[in-house]
Amino acid sequence: MEQHEGRASSRADDGWWSSRLHELWRVSDRVQDVAELADSLYGMLLRMPGVLAVVGARWSGGLLHYLRSVTLSEPTPSFMEVEQEFGAAAAEDPDGDPPVTVHEVSELDGAMPHVQLLVAAGARIVAECAVPLAQGGWVSFMVATAERAAVDVTLRSRLKQVAEVTMVSxxxxxxxxxxxxxxxxxxxLAEASLQMDSSLDVERTVRRVARTAVPAVAEGCVVHLCLPGGLTPVASSHMDAGEQQWLGAVAAEDLWLTHVLEQVLSRGQGRVLHGDELExxxxxxxxxxxxxxxRALSVNPLRARGRALGTLTFLYHRVVIAESASRFLADLAGRAALAIDTSTLYEQRRQHVVSLQRHLLPSELPRISGLTLSSAYEVGDASLDVGGDFYDAVSGAQDGVTLLIGDVCGRGAEAAALTGLARHTLRTLLEDGGPPEHALGRLNQALLREGTSRFVTALVAVLVRDGKGFLLRYWSAGHPAPLVRRADGAVEELTAHGDLLGVLEDIEYGSGSAHMAPGDALVLFTDGVTEARAADGTFFESCLRDTVAQQGAGAAEGFAERLAATAAGFRATGADDIAVLVAQAEVVA
Amino acid sequence: MSGSARDPRIDHDVVWVVEDSAEDAEAIQRALGRTHPGLTLEFTDRGAGVAERLLEAARRPGLVLLDLKLPGLSGAEVLRSIRSMPELNDVTVVAFTSSTAPDEVDATYAAGADSYIYKPVNFELFTTVLKGAVDYWQRRAKGGDEGPAAQPPSS
Incomplete structure (x- = not known):
């Protein structure tokens, strides 16, 4: 019975239906969102004989996201956002082929919003077809009629046809x-990494992460870091400048959020929350x-090298995006964590280098009557390795001073250890009043005993009172020859060769002596000065004498600093550190 | 924007793009043409006079995409001049730049930008970012932020 009636009533519009269905397939190929099919799809079903209303419901589990509906009295599609949890029993998850089921409206739960729409349209019978969606959840199409007879084979198969178009599309x-x-x-990920790497400052890195992600990933982003005072928000960004402040306050004060973040942090696993999970x-x-x-929140732990650094939180105004992106979020969190960790390590390491370097150089030079001492140290490259240059000044028993300068080849931890050994060995022996050759010899033995492949150059200069000036004697172990700047500006090189330390058992020193009159200055330096190289390839060595002549014309205090700064300014290439130590005999009035 | 009385001269389907780079302007045209074919885009390559023209326009754009690095009058200056005119309160200004430097972000917010958007190099990402910004402000303009409520037909 039903079947025959159905055929008879619909035969006339078979042609109309198939052309509309064909059109729907064509449109489905172009749409950006399956919801764009809604207008034509709902209109097609509404035109079927006996149909009072068409209602669509978008579900994820027991969560009803929204409803769409058309009725005979209101054929323009209307949209109603619901986002309410009705429990898993409220709706059944469809699987496989979309089946068509038929219900009496009176048997459905009248509290459900879609049932209310059906009742309002005067429906008694409803044919339903649910389509599983690839992004999770499903959409249920309900066609409402006044009587069971209207739900014939044609209506069922047409409902199924549009459901299939929706599913395929x-x-x-x-x-x-x-x-x-x-x-x-x-x-x-590529661009965010680039942004993160452009700063080694933790706070700036974190702020860049938050900035790059909005709105590429979500409408809002917050980064918390584990600081001594607990999990602390360090950056937040929101699509809307007007809501930045709100987001900052939530990130800092909201207890619910803090709890969620701590949970994610302790489990070490990212989480996406939506629907009633946000309650x-x-x-x-x-x-x-x-x-x-x-509509949704994602929280990922920031972990690098086994340490929990903090959390990366995104706020979404659309739920769909959060669901499909967990691998990407974990990836992003991993890269952000690495960038943050690198910045943190860099800062720690910089502190270590600064304090280590401080220990390798004298904190202050002694005051020697009749002499003005000055010194300078310029770090050669920014790679954060401790350099191997050292110098010191030991005041003599009588009037006078013993100056020492040296250079351990290479940089880094081993060079730093040897630099400490060299400076303290020489200083201790010279303080005890031992002869310089002896001190250098002991250092040579210590280096050989260490079995290091690194060699050391060093020079010891002893200045003792001699009339109005000083007598200078010096011993060099492979160190660059010092200069004496005479009071009149003439610059002389003191010949000094000698063997390197740490290579041979028996070494020979290059030694000599000179007289220093009032106003004369002894200039000791390391090879970072002579080997500083300008962009055109010339070495600073070629203009060292002129520079010493010029810079020595100024005040005795700051002579070494001026010379080192000039060499550093000259340098375009050359990663060696620069050390300069100057003793200038005072002019007695 | 959140102005209580909405400006009747504003058309939320019109977007002005202030961008001096021809390549970037072309990319914006291509990206928004794909994601929002219904938008009317108007391009200008310099900042001078933008605020004044907004004031005079019969159809004011709901959204202005403003490149911060402009020759002559800078993006920040254009922003300040727009924000100095209370008649333009309902025009949303999205600052668009290739920098994520925190100081620049802070300065741009201080000058009155509604959004600060990082301009990615990759075109797909560029499209996603632009779509995100336009979608967000269009939803806002249509009252989409006011929580669950019946809405006019969407798409």
Whole structure:
């Protein structure tokens, strides 16, 4: 019976239906979102004989996201956002082929919003067809009629046909969207890494992460770091400048959020929260204020080298995006954590280098009557390795001073250890009043005993009172020859060769002596000075004498600093550190 | 924007783009043409006079995409001049730049930008970012932030 009536009533519009269906297939190929099919799809079903209303419901588990509906009295499609949890029993997850089921409206739960729409349209019988969606959840199409007879084979098969178009279109869209998301994710990761690497300051790095991600990933982003006072927000950004402040306050004060973050941190696993999982917090449809637009939240732990550094949180105004991106979020969190960790390590290391370097050089030079001492140290490259240059000044028993300068080849931890050994060995022996050859010999033995492959150059200069000036005697172990700047500006080189330390058992020193009159200056330096190289390839050595002549014309205090600064300014290449030590005999009035 | 009385001269389907780079302007055209074919885009390559023209326009754009690195009058100056005119309160200004430097972000917010958007190099990502910004402000303009409520037909 039913079947025959159905055929008879619909035969006339078979042609109309198939042309509309064909059109729907064609459109489905172009749409960006399966929801764009809604208008034609709902209109087609509404034109079927006996149909009072068409209602669509978008579900994820027991969570009803929204409803779409058309009725005979209101044929323009209307949209109603719900975002309410009705429990898993409220709706059944479809699988495989979309089946069509038929219900009496009176048997359905009248409290459900879609049932209310059906009742309002005067429906008694409803034919339902649910389509699983590739991004999770499903959409259920309900066709409402006044009587069971209207739900004939034609209506059922047509309902099934539009459901199939929706399903196929959705799968195609999802595949395309996943492909796009992958492309966009890869591009984002690459650009975010670039932004992160452009700063070694932790706070700036973190702020860049938060900035790059909005709105590429989500509408809002917050980064918390584990600081001594606990989990602390260090950066937040929101699509809307007007909501930055709100987000900052939530990030700093909200207890619900703090709890979620701590949980994620202790489990070490990212989480996406939506629907009723947002309950009790400042987000979601049930909340008030700016958080109301937030549909989903993702939280990922920031971990690098086994340490928990903090959390990366995103706020989404659309739920779909958060669901499909967990791998990408974990990836992003991993890269952000590495960038933060690198910045933190860099800062720690810089502190260590600064303090180590401080220990390798004298904190201050002694005051020697009749002499003005000055010294300078310029770090050669920014790689954070401790350099191997050292110098010191030991006041003599009588009037006078013993100066020492040296250079351990190479940089880094081993060079730093040898630099400490060299400076302290020489200093201790010279303080005890031992002869310089002896001190250098002991250092040579100590270096050989260490079995190091590094060699050391060093020079010891002893200045003792001699009339109005000083008598200078010096011993060099392979160190660059010192200069004496005479009071009149003439510059002389003191010949000094000698063997390197740490290579041979028996060494010979290059030694000599000179007289220093009042106003004369002894200039000791390391090879970083002579080997500083300008962009055109010339070495500073070629203009060292002139520079010493010029810079020595100024005040005795600061002579070494001026010379070192000139060499450093000259340098375009050459990563060696520069050390300069100057003793200038005072002019007695 | 959140102005209580909305400006009747504003058309939320019109977007002005202030961008001096021809390549970037072309990319914006291509990206928004794909994601929002219904938008009317108007391009200008310099900042001078933008605020005044906004004031005089019969159809004011709901959104201005403003490149911060402009020759002559800088993006920040254009922003300040727009924000100095209370009649333009309902025009949303999205600052668009290739820098994520925190100081620049802070300065741009201080000058009155509604959004600060980082301009990515990759075109797909660029499209995603632009779409995110336009979608967000269009939803806002249509009252989408006011929580669950019946809405006019969407798409």
């Amino acid at each position: 959705d799968r195609r869209l999802m595949a395309r969207r996943e492909d796009e998301l992958r492309q966009v994710s890869d591009a984002f 009790g917090g400042p987000f979601g449809a049930a909340s008030s204020g700016a958080g109301r637009a937030v």
